[in-house]
Every structure is written in C-alpha cells, then in structure tokens.
Amino acid sequence: MTAKRGEPAEIMKELALFYDDLEQAIKPLLAMHAGRLKCGRGCTSCCVDEITVFQVEAENIGKKHGDLLRKGRPHEPMACAFLDDRGNCRIYESRPYVCRTQGLPLRWIEETVQGRMVEMRDICPLNDTHPPIESLDEEMCWTLGPFEEKLATLQLKLGGWDLKRIALRDLFA
Ligand code: SF4
Numbered sequence: 001m002t003a004k005r006g007e008p009a010e011i012m013k014e015l016a017l018f019y020d021d022l023e024q025a026i027k028p029l030l031a032m033h034a035g036r037l038k039c040g041r042g043c044t045s046c047c048v049d050e051i052t053v054f055q056v057e058a059e060n061i062g063k064k065h066g067d068l069l070r071k072g073r074p075h076e077p078m079a080c081a082f083l084d085d086r087g088n089c090r091i092y093e094s095r096p097y098v099c100r101t102q103g104l105p106l107r108w109i110e111e112t113v114q115g116r117m118v119e120m121r122d123i124c125p126l127n128d129t130h131p132p133i134e135s136l137d138e139e140m141c142w143t144l145g146p147f148e149e150k151l152a153t154l155q156l157k158l159g160g161w162d163l164k165r166i167a168l169r170d171l172f173a
Helices: 008-032 055-064 066-071 097-101 146-159
Strands: 052-054 106-111 117-122 165-167
Touching (some): 055 146, 097 146
Antiparallel strands (some): 106 117
C-alpha cells in the first residue's frame, strides 16, 4: 500500500531523503576541515538542553525511538535529554538536522537594525583553530538558510503543521 502524505511512513521516507541530501552536502566540508574538527564520540559540547525541532523531526524520532521516549529517562537538565550517562547520543541515527551541522564553520546573513545585510560566522570554540573562520571562502563554510527552508517546507507539506518548534526534552513521556 502506498503511504499518503502525512502518514508516518511518508514522513520517515522524506526525512531520510532530506538527511541523505544533507550528508552529501556536508561531506566535502567534513573532509576539507578534517584537521580542525575535534567532533567525535564523547564530545558533547554541542549537546545542550535548549535544542528544539520541528514537529516533522519530532515525529520521526518518536516513530524510531518510541520505547526510549515511553520508558526511558531524559538526561539530567543542562545537557540534551537524549545523551546517555556515557555521553553518547541515544538517537544518533535519527538525530535532527541541527545536530548534523554542529562543529562546522557556519555562516549566515543577518539584517542589522539599520536594515543592512551582514554576514555572520560562528564555529564551536573547540574547532576555532587555523585558518580563522573569518578568512575562509564562503564555499568553505556551511551556509545556514537553504536546508532550513527545505525542512520548513517538509514540515508544512507533510503534516500541515505550523512552524512552531518543540524542545527535544518535551518528547519524553
Ligand atoms: S540529539 Fe543527540 S546529537 Fe543532538 S544534541 Fe541531543 S545528544 Fe547531541
């Protein structure tokens, strides 16, 4: 039977494609910055408690990790609810978009109060080595915006949800 829009199977399929596209897009950046990226198992500095997701990603996590959400306990506050006691992500294969780009040099465009568009950059302090991120070409940074828009489109298309975000911690029963 073919899944209809908004059905869990369709949501999981479309999100899997989205994550595949994302992984392909960030692959060259991971290779390019391999020397500066300290990201790896055991490093949890990005796994903060304030992370929120769209409903579409929440549904995906709920479908794939229902037992954990119903019977498991969230990590103590001050860290992401999905960390285990040894600092591992308990939903790593289904981790949301935001977790997949953490650690890379990020760039985005922001409007100042004077109405001027300016480029902003940021990187995890642990990865803030040489060359400085200010000196990197645009193509050497992950540009925030396009994939966020794709995700917002999926959110609207698949579930008809608004763009409200949900705290990861609130996914636990
Ligand atoms: S979902 Fe996983 S990778 Fe993302 S912040 Fe939480 S523990 Fe870290």
